[in-house]
Amino acid sequence: MYEFAVTPAVTQLRRPGVIITEVTPGSVGDELELRPHDRIVRVNGRSVRDYLDFRFQTAGETELTFRVKKPTGETVEIEFDREESEDLGLMFEQIVPRQCANECIFCFCKGNPADARPSLFVRDEDIRLSFLYGNYTALSSITPDEMNRIIEQRLTPQYVSVHATDLKTRAYLLGVDEKRADIFDKFQRLLDNDIEIHAQVVLCPEINDGKILEKTLRDLASHFPKVVSTAVVPVALTRYNTDERLTRVTPEFCRRTIHEVEKLQKEFRKTLGTTFAFLGDEIYIKAGMEIPSRRHYGNYPQIEDGVGMVRSFLNAFEKVLNRKDAETQRKENVRTHPNAMRPKSQLPTDNRQLPTGYGTILTGEMFAPTLSKQVDRYNRQRRMRLNVLAVPNTYFGGDVSVAGLLTGQDYLKVKDKIVGDFAIIPKHTIKSDEPILLDGMTFDKLKAAFPVPIYDLDTNGLIALLS
Numbered sequence: 001m002y003e004f005a006v007t008p009a010v011t012q013l014r015r016p017g018v019i020i021t022e023v024t025p026g027s028v029g030d031e032l033e034l035r036p037h038d039r040i041v042r043v044n045g046r047s048v049r050d051y052l053d054f055r056f057q058t059a060g061e062t063e064l065t066f067r068v069k070k071p072t073g074e075t076v077e078i079e080f081d082r083e084e085s086e087d088l089g090l091m092f093e094q095i096v097p098r099q100c101a102n103e104c105i106f107c108f109c110k111g112n113p114a115d116a117r118p119s120l121f122v123r124d125e126d127i128r129l130s131f132l133y134g135n136y137t138a139l140s141s142i143t144p145d146e147m148n149r150i151i152e153q154r155l156t157p158q159y160v161s162v163h164a165t166d167l168k169t170r171a172y173l174l175g176v177d178e179k180r181a182d183i184f185d186k187f188q189r190l191l192d193n194d195i196e197i198h199a200q201v202v203l204c205p206e207i208n209d210g211k212i213l214e215k216t217l218r219d220l221a222s223h224f225p226k227v228v229s230t231a232v233v234p235v236a237l238t239r240y241n242t243d244e245r246l247t248r249v250t251p252e253f254c255r256r257t258i259h260e261v262e263k264l265q266k267e268f269r270k271t272l273g274t275t276f277a278f279l280g281d282e283i284y285i286k287a288g289m290e291i292p293s294r295r296h297y298g299n300y301p302q303i304e305d306g307v308g309m310v311r312s313f314l315n316a317f318e319k320v321l322n323r324k325d326a327e328t329q330r331k332e333n334v335r336t337h338p339n340a341m342r343p344k345s346q347l348p349t350d351n352r353q354l355p356t357g358y359g360t361i362l363t364g365e366m367f368a369p370t371l372s373k374q375v376d377r378y379n380r381q382r383r384m385r386l387n388v389l390a391v392p393n394t395y396f397g398g399d400v401s402v403a404g405l406l407t408g409q410d411y412l413k414v415k416d417k418i419v420g421d422f423a424i425i426p427k428h429t430i431k432s433d434e435p436i437l438l439d440g441m442t443f444d445k446l447k448a449a450f451p452v453p454i455y456d457l458d459t460n461g462l463i464a465l466l467s
């Protein structure tokens with residue numbers, strides 16, 4: 001499940017063009033008298049649908065003509081020259097995700113409490129977000145125009161939720177008929193046009209596991225290297241998912257899955273030279289089994305889906321303990337296309353000076369034992385007093401124990417257990433474009449209720465702090 005850093009304005013009427021939100025003082029855009037709320041509707045005569053179009057149509061162009069609609073209703077044409085690599089100094093509204101037309105039986109939107117913040121109910125199926133952020137699409141409701149756009153603009157790689165190559169099973173999981181579930185032609189067209197695909201299987205016990213999973217992984221591997229990798233992640237059910245067709249993931253199920261998939265991984269390494277099919281970290285943790293080695297994950301092709309994050313963290317932590325420069329996670333980013341790079345406003349800006357010494361790191365119950373073990377070693381080595389606190393997720397409940405889904409209410413319930421002079425919470429529990437938590441609590445409200453200052457850090461930030 002992904003949440004988007006967008007206003008959930010999916011019902012708003014979209015006007016053509018892309019709206020400027022910021023203009024850097026002294027930049028080319030400033031000199032051209034472009035201002036926030038101006039809407040660029042054409043670049044060199046070609047229409048602009050969103051900022052991705054804008055970036056494609058301006059890339060490498062030195063002679064540019066913008067047609068701009070001003071908030072007053074006036075339309076102006078601006079012609080200008082620039083150096084090839086000169087930045088225009090413009091920031092734009094974010095892409096509003098297109099809604100999916102599926103009814104997946106495991107959809108996280110069905111597991112939200114009614115009062116969760118509205119953006120958690122956005123069901124996306126958007127090839128642009130797949131290209132930009134690695135969000136998965138099921139491809140089933142992608143239109144011919146969108147398929148053409150992927151190919152024409154080379155929006156590669158794409159991230160596709162396959163779930164099962166057995167059509168009956170896929171249709172059942174997606175809650176649609178077989179005709180809609182069948183993406184074979186679309187998939188093949190992308191591959192024929194050299195669009196790379198990273199696939200995903202949300203593993204639902206007794207539905208797409210066992211033989212069906214084996215067939216899915218073999219079918220996908222037959223398209224390697226155009227299908228670059230496949231992530232197999234376990235279905236996570238909150239206490240609100242009461243659909244009787246779903247079975248919860250147990251430690252025994254995880255052990256069996258590891259055992260079955262390991263055989264295939266071995267085979268793929270031999271024939272393809274890569275593990276190809278990667279199991280989600282949660283599967284190893286729930287099974288009580290060791291996380292595979294660095295070599296297993298190659299260049300971490302599915303790290304943005306939470307696959308290999310624990311290994312990457314452990315290796316980075318080891319370097320901290322060895323007093324070497326810590327490798328940062330996500331160093332290997334599979335999205336290397338220049339137009340998939342995040343605009344400046346979306347880059348982490350967290351470079352604050354944090355206190356060190358005596359404090360509490362809050363995390364989800366899933367990761368807490370791993371983190372705790374490492375922090376204990378760190379404390380012994382550096383004579384520090386950092387404490388790891390596992391926070392139960394009572395808001396979503398059920399199987400949800402990952403750090404990224406903790407809410408303000410969950411943090412408040414454990415605030416009396418915090419020791420030391422500060423607390424660190426996982427950065428991803430705060431909306432990226434607005435300081436609120438998943439249950440709608442503002443970060444300011446949480447800070448005011450806490451006995452010590454709170455800092456929000458991702459694992460890279462934590463590694464940097466400990467370094």
Ligand code: SF4
Binds near residue numbers: 100107123124137138
């Ligand atoms: S594709 Fe399925 S899981 Fe994803 S948002 Fe749509 S219904 Fe939910």
